[in-house]
Amino acid sequence: MSDQDLQVRVIAELKTVMDPDLNKDIVSLGFIKNMNVTGGNVKFQVELTTPACPVKEQLKTECETKVRAVDGVKNVEVEMTAMVRPAEHSQPILENVKNIIAVASGKGGVGKSTVATNLAMALQMTGAKVGLMDADIYGPSIPQMLGIPISAPKGGADNKFFPHEQYGLKVVSAAFLSKEGQPLMLRGPMLGGIIQQFLQNVEWGELDYLVIDLPPGTGDVQLTLTQRAPLSGAVVVTTPQEVSLIDAEKGVRMFDSVKVPMLGIVENMSYFVCDGCDKKHHIFKSGGGQTLAEKFKVPFLNEIPLVGEVVEGGDKGVPVIMADPSSPASKAYKVLAGQVAAQLSIIHSQEGKPAASFELAWKG
Amino acid sequence: MTEESSTSTTDPAPKGIRQISPTALGITWTDGHESIYGVRHLRENCPCASCIDEWTGIKRLDPATIPENIKPVNLKSVGLYALQFFWNDGHDTGFYSHKLMRKLCQCIGCR
Numbered sequence: 001m002s003d004q005d006l007q008v009r010v011i012a013e014l015k016t017v018m019d020p021d022l023n024k025d026i027v028s029l030g031f032i033k034n035m036n037v038t039g040g041n042v043k044f045q046v047e048l049t050t051p052a053c054p055v056k057e058q059l060k061t062e063c064e065t066k067v068r069a070v071d072g073v074k075n076v077e078v079e080m081t082a083m084v085r086p087a088e089h090s091q092p093i094l095e096n097v098k099n100i101i102a103v104a105s106g107k108g109g110v111g112k113s114t115v116a117t118n119l120a121m122a123l124q125m126t127g128a129k130v131g132l133m134d135a136d137i138y139g140p141s142i143p144q145m146l147g148i149p150i151s152a153p154k155g156g157a158d159n160k161f162f163p164h165e166q167y168g169l170k171v172v173s174a175a176f177l178s179k180e181g182q183p184l185m186l187r188g189p190m191l192g193g194i195i196q197q198f199l200q201n202v203e204w205g206e207l208d209y210l211v212i213d214l215p216p217g218t219g220d221v222q223l224t225l226t227q228r229a230p231l232s233g234a235v236v237v238t239t240p241q242e243v244s245l246i247d248a249e250k251g252v253r254m255f256d257s258v259k260v261p262m263l264g265i266v267e268n269m270s271y272f273v274c275d276g277c278d279k280k281h282h283i284f285k286s287g288g289g290q291t292l293a294e295k296f297k298v299p300f301l302n303e304i305p306l307v308g309e310v311v312e313g314g315d316k317g318v319p320v321i322m323a324d325p326s327s328p329a330s331k332a333y334k335v336l337a338g339q340v341a342a343q344l345s346i347i348h349s350q351e352g353k354p355a356a357s358f359e360l361a362w363k364g
Numbered sequence: 365m366t367e368e369s370s371t372s373t374t375d376p377a378p379k380g381i382r383q384i385s386p387t388a389l390g391i392t393w394t395d396g397h398e399s400i401y402g403v404r405h406l407r408e409n410c411p412c413a414s415c416i417d418e419w420t421g422i423k424r425l426d427p428a429t430i431p432e433n434i435k436p437v438n439l440k441s442v443g444l445y446a447l448q449f450f451w452n453d454g455h456d457t458g459f460y461s462h463k464l465m466r467k468l469c470q471c472i473g474c475r
Contacts, residue, residue: 052454082437082452227443227459259377259445259462359440364386 001072007037010044010073013066020055026063033081040074042067048082056080093199093229093357097131097207099344101263102225102234104255106247108216111268112237113141114314115304115336116213118329119235121321122337124168128208131163133198134173135225136215137184137191143175147317150180162203167322172202188220195224217247218254226258230357232344233263235301240267240288248289252296262298263343265289266336270303273328280305299343302336305329377444377462387435391465399469407434407451409468410458 015027022029026046035044046063048056060080067076094100103116113136124130134142143150146166153161153176163170174194178184186194204210212229215221225231234255238248248265255262267289271280283306293300304310307329313320321330380392384400391399408427410416415425431453438450446459460468 050454226445229443231444257445258443259375260443357441358381359438360381360383361438362383362436364435 003037003039006040006042006070006072007035009070010035010037010042010067013070014063017059017062017066019059022049026059040072041077042073042075043077043079045079045081048080050082053082094204094210097204097210099208099232100210100212100229101340101344102212102214102231102255102260103237104214104222104234104251105216105237105244106218106249106251107238107244108139110216110237110239110244110248111304111310112136112216113145113213114310115235115237115266115268115333116211117142117145117314118310118319118321118333119337119340120169120209120211121167121319122333123209123211123341125321125334126337126341129206130168131170131172131204131207131210133202133210133212134171134175135195135198135212135221137174137186137194137221138215140173140175141314142171142173142213144317145314145319146171150175152176156203160201160203167319170204170207172198191220192224195221196228199225199229218250222254223258226255226260231260233261233347235263235266235340237266237268238289238292239269240282240284240286242285242288245288245292248292249296252292252298256296261347262296263340263347264299264301265293266301267303269306272306299339301339301343302332304332304336375462376466378441378447378465381439381447389436389439393466397466397469398471399465399474400471401465401468402470403436404430404434405470406436406449406460406468407453407455409464410449410455411460411464412455412458414457 011027011032014032015025017026018024019026019029019031026032031047033045033047046059060078063078064076067073103112103119105112116132120130120132132142134140146169148164148166148171153164153172155161163172164176165171174184177194212225214225236248236251238244252262269284270289271282271286273280289303290300305328307327309324309327310320310329313323320327321333324330376393376395376397378391379394382390384390387403389401389403389406393399407430408425410425415423417424433452435452436449437452440448442448442459446461447465448456448459450456
């Protein structure tokens with residue numbers, strides 16, 4: 001009998017060896033590695049899913065006994081190895097998304113969600129395919145700002161679900177996961193679970209830009225995202241006051257320490273233009289965002305004025321950039337979108353880029 | 365991290381990662397440096413909270429408890445700043461930042 005025929009018989013015999021935990025035979029499970037059959041000498045490895053497998057010895061004995069009983073086999077050598085299969089990261093994440101932009105702030109109340117929403121809209125209005133992920137689990141406000149009624153997302157195959165669509169934007173939000181007005185009260189591990197779902201289970205389709213509205217601060221959600229999602233860059237939103245700038249600085253440092261490129265700093269509520277004159281009234285001081293950007297040598301993307309239409313747009317569910325494209329705020333958002341897109345292009349064109357996400361299976 | 369200047373994206377990052385031998389890992393960095401690591405050396409320097417005390421920074425891992433045949437089974441990137449090793453002793457909680465990987469380099473120049 002040829003070696004190859006013998007190998008087939010050996011494999012057929014091994015198909016009767018079951019893994020008691022997984023309830024499947026070890027051949028179908030792909031445990032048999034590096035099989036070598038030469039002149040009746042059979043050598044192979046059994047690769048278990050954990051080195052701590054409680055039935056390791058039992059499986060080894062069963063393999064040896066059964067293979068030795070095959071006609072034509074003179075000698076059997078079985079080596080037990082293990083390949084721990086990582087449970088969480090195995091699925092590819094956001095494969096069809098070209099750019100992932102995190103919008104963050106150190107402090108709450110600086111208008112981060114408003115900036116994220118209008119930035120996403122401004123990018124979409126240039127003709128790009130844009131998604132918006134409301135990752136502010138505790139205070140999701142994007143559905144309100146876009147006028148999307150709260151309803152459960154449409155489910156698809158394999159635990160996937162579809163984003164809501166409004167004004168050409170694809171939107172996911174924690175608000176859709178609870179009843180209207182009900183708080184989501186969660187501890188850390190649950191938060192991580194929701195973010196993981198947003199990253200893995202949403203049928204985004206192809207996107208040019210995915211804008212992620214982060215919760216304020218430097219906590220669980222930020223860390224999960226920076227560890228799991230291949231972020232292209234981050235935008236930090238601040239207001240001109242010192243108290244906001246102090247925390248914005250922490251946001252910048254957080255992205256620095258996890259190597260997410262800073263696309264730049266946006267100063268929101270920078271100035272007020274009243275209807276009587278064209279003078280810019282700097283109600284909350286001026287120049288803070290610019291100074292912060294200079295301090296960290298990151299781009300200052302733009303300043304967004306404080307105008308009533310922004311608030312009204314947010315409350316009515318029609319972002320200012322759609323409701324009143326000629327408003328100074330809308331113009332500022334268009335400039336912001338252009339700056340963000342430009343910074344992303346610069347990052348993409350950099351030479352000697354580090355390896356994007358990778359995985360290496362160890363051999364031998 | 366250097367203060368008052370953002371050097372993050374210009375800090376060297378791995379460009380190419382490969383297995384050199386059954387027990388050696390090689391990394392080519394964006395600044396051109398070529399690192400080499402013995403896998404045992406990497407396991408012994410795991411930065412996770414069960415190997416290094418989180419508050420005191422004192423090493424809690426006794427290298428003698430690491431199996432003789434220690435090897436990674438798999439390794440992968442964590443975000444844009446670190447590597448994670450899945451070891452054949454079942455340990456996988458360490459995130460090795462790029463900075464730490466540079467520190468652990470065992471090439472002739474770094475040793």
